[in-house]
Amino acid sequence: MTLQPSHSSSSSSSRHWEYYVFLNFRGPDTRYGFTGYLYKALCDKGIHTFMDFDDIHRGNEISTSLMKAIEASRIAILVFSKNYAQSSYCLNELVKIMECSKHHGQFVLPVFYGVDPSVVRNQKGIYEEALAMTGRRFEHDMDRVQRWRTAMADAANLSGLHFKGDGYGYEFVEKIVEQVSRVIKRVGLTIGDDYPIEMESKESSVSFFSSLSHGWKYDVFLSFRGTDTRFGFTGNLYKVLCDKGIHTFMDDEALHRGNEISATLVKAIEGSRIAILVFSENYADSSYCLDELVKIIKCSQSHAQCVLPVFYNVDPPDVRHQRGSYEEALAKHEERFKNDVERLREWRAALHHAANLTGFHFKGYLMNITLEV
Numbered sequence: 001m002t003l004q005p006s007h008s009s010s011s012s013s014s015r016h017w018e019y020y021v022f023l024n025f026r027g028p029d030t031r032y033g034f035t036g037y038l039y040k041a042l043c044d045k046g047i048h049t050f051m052d053f054d055d056i057h058r059g060n061e062i063s064t065s066l067m068k069a070i071e072a073s074r075i076a077i078l079v080f081s082k083n084y085a086q087s088s089y090c091l092n093e094l095v096k097i098m099e100c101s102k103h104h105g106q107f108v109l110p111v112f113y114g115v116d117p118s119v120v121r122n123q124k125g126i127y128e129e130a131l132a133m134t135g136r137r138f139e140h141d142m143d144r145v146q147r148w149r150t151a152m153a154d155a156a157n158l159s160g161l162h163f164k165g166d167g168y169g170y171e172f173v174e175k176i177v178e179q180v181s182r183v184i185k186r187v188g189l190t191i192g193d194d195y196p197i198e199m200e201s202k203e204s205s206v207s208f209f210s211s212l213s214h215g216w217k218y219d220v221f222l223s224f225r226g227t228d229t230r231f232g233f234t235g236n237l238y239k240v241l242c243d244k245g246i247h248t249f250m251d252d253e254a255l256h257r258g259n260e261i262s263a264t265l266v267k268a269i270e271g272s273r274i275a276i277l278v279f280s281e282n283y284a285d286s287s288y289c290l291d292e293l294v295k296i297i298k299c300s301q302s303h304a305q306c307v308l309p310v311f312y313n314v315d316p317p318d319v320r321h322q323r324g325s326y327e328e329a330l331a332k333h334e335e336r337f338k339n340d341v342e343r344l345r346e347w348r349a350a351l352h353h354a355a356n357l358t359g360f361h362f363k364g365y366l367m368n369i370t371l372e373v
Contacts, residue, residue, distance in 0.1 A: 016072075017072060017073065017074040018048075018069075018072035018073070019048050019049060019050045019069065019072055019073040019074070020042075020047045020048050020049060020073070020074055020075060020180070020184060021042055021047055021048075021049040021050070021073060021074070021075045021076070021077055021180060022049075022050045022069055022070055022073035022075070022076045022077070022097070023035060023038070023039060023049060023050065023051045023052075023077050023079065024076060024077065024078045024079065024090065024093050024094060024097060025078075025079035025081065025084075025090070026079070026081050026083050026084040026086070026087050026090050027052075027087075028083065029079075029081035029082060029083050029084065029113075030079055030081050030113060033169075033232065033233075034079070034081075034113055034163075034169060034173075035051070035079055037169065037170070037173055037236050038077070038079075038173050038176060038177075039051045041170075041173045041174070041176075041177050042177055042180065045177055045181060047177070047180060047181070047184070050069045050073055052066060052069075061092065062089055062092045062093055062096065066093065067096060070093065070096050070097055070100055071096075071100055071104070073106065074106060074107065074184075075106065075107045075108075075109065075180060075183060075184075076097045076100075076101070076106060076107070076108050076109070077109045077111060077176065077180075078094065078097065078108065078109070078110045078111060078155055078160075079111050079113050080110060080111065080112050080113060080115055080120050080155075080156070081113045081114060081115065082114055082115060082126055083126075083130065084115075084127075084130075085123075085126070085127045085130035085131055085134065085148075085152070086130045086133065086134060087134075088134055088137070088138070091134070091148040091151070091152075092148075094148070094151045094152065094155060095147045095148060095151045097151075097155075098151045098154055098155060107183055108155060108158055109158075109160060109161070109176070109179065109180070110155050110156060110158055110160035110161075111160060111161050111162075111163065111176065112156075112160060112161070112162040112163065113163050114163060114164070114165055115127075116162075117156050117160065117162060118156075120152055120155070120156040121152070121153055121156035121157060122153075123149060123152060123153075127152070131145070131148070131149065134148075161175060161176060161179070165231065166231075167231060168230075168231050168235040168239075169231055169232050169235055169236055170235050170236045170238075170239035173236075216271055216272060216273040217247075217249075217267075217268070217271030217272070218247050218248060218249045218268065218271055218272040218273070219241075219246045219247045219248060219272070219273055219274060220241055220246055220247070220248040220249070220272060220273070220274045220275070220276055221248075221249045221268055221269055221272035221274070221275045221276070221296070222234060222237070222238060222248060222249065222250045222251075222275075222276050222278065223275060223276070223277045223278065223289060223292045223293060223296060224277075224278035224280065224283070224289070225278070225280050225282050225283040225285070225286055225289055226251075226286075227282065228278075228280035228281060228282050228283065228312075229278055229280050229312060233278065233280075233312055233362070234250070234278050235250075237276070237278075238250045249268045249271075249272060251265060251268070260291065261288055261291045261292055261295070265292065266295060269292065269295050269296055269299055270295075270299055270303070272305065273305060273306065274305065274306045274307075274308060275296040275299075275300070275305060275306070275307050275308070276308045276309075276310060277293065277296065277307065277308070277309045277310065277354055277359075278310050278312050279309060279310065279311050279312060279314055279319050279354075279355070280312045280313065280314060281313060281314055281325050282325065282329070283314075283326075284322070284325070284326045284329035284330055284333075284347075284351070285329045285332075287333065287336075287337075290333075290347040290350070290351075291347075293347070293350045293351065293354060294346045294347060294350045296350075296354075297350045297353055297354060307354060307357055308357075308359055308360070309354050309355060309357050309359035309360075310359055310360045310361075310362060311355075311359060311360065311361045311362065312362045313362060313363065314326075315361075316355050316359070316361060317355075319351055319354070319355040320351070320352055320355035320356060321352070322348060322351060322352075326351070330344070330347070330348065333347070
């Protein structure tokens with residue numbers, strides 16, 4: 001798969017570029033998730049990237065600063081997400097990007113995030129509905145609506161990357177970064193001395209946990225609800241920890257069999273210096289998560305292991321007092337495990353204990369746990 005240069009790309013080598021990459025995306029869909037992770041991964045590679053951090057756009061036109069950023073970017077990454085076409089700002093940016101690709105030789109990489117390329121190309125399904133709705137706001141300016149449609153069709157016809165949600169988000173981000181790096185390397189792009197770029201990092205990571213690791217098999221054990229965060233937040237966290245040289249245990253779904261956590265998981269918990277608990281909306285739905293939690297709290301009390309709770313889009317009081325989705329989940333468990341009252345009591349006590357510890361609360365804003373651990 002290759003990025004698509006414009007027909008006038010021969011003139012691009014003499015043009016001054018301020019950024020390597022411009023990110024075009026629908027803020028409420030991916031700003032604090034996929035696109036935020038992508039922005040960080042690009043910057044970590046030394047790829048100077050423009051990302052619009054303004055959640056509030058006024059008027060119907062993209063700002064002068066955004067216009068200049070698009071014109072000054074060598075590569076544009078288009079993140080087509082579920083609600084992308086609901087935003088006239090995204091569509092106006094897209095039109096500008098495709099114009100710059102045609103006239104200035106900029107590269108364009110479409111990323112289809114949870115949407116099929118054919119839906120974007122042919123404006124079907126959710127894109128058809130969104131354009132009908134957005135188009136009604138601009139019924140006095142049908143030329144603009146037609147430019148949106150043409151730009152989407154042209155962009156979706158380019159070679160791109162399709163994330164279907166069946167793999168780890170960080171692996172998909174890595175593919176994009178690798179693709180961008182190859183393009184930069186191929187065209188010999190430089191953007192001044194302030195932004196040197198290293199294509200191959202030879203730096204070896206040494207765990208900053210090394211002073212704590214003696215006698216422990218792992219630095220960190222991750223406890224999480226797989227269906228909530230495996231391919232998103234927790235997968236990205238695992239990648240960041242490993243990149244920092246932090247030896248981390250993240251379980252495999254195959255380890256879940258029967259009603260008890262496996263001996264492998266028990267040993268991994270006992271052999272970990274730190275446990276990170278990712279409390280997500282459906283964490284308490286899983287008896288495996290709750291059994292892991294009980295074991296982790298017991299180890300923290302008997303072996304002085306550290307426990308770090310992360311409240312991922314849930315309020316700490318809801319976990320502490322088992323309210324909301326946690327109350328509903330435990331009510332279901334009470335019916336299922338009505339003959340094992342002691343187990344239920346241990347789950348509730350462990351939730352309460354863990355939620356009283358100092359931790360992190362993720363409300364939809366990016367955070368870097370590894371710097372704080």
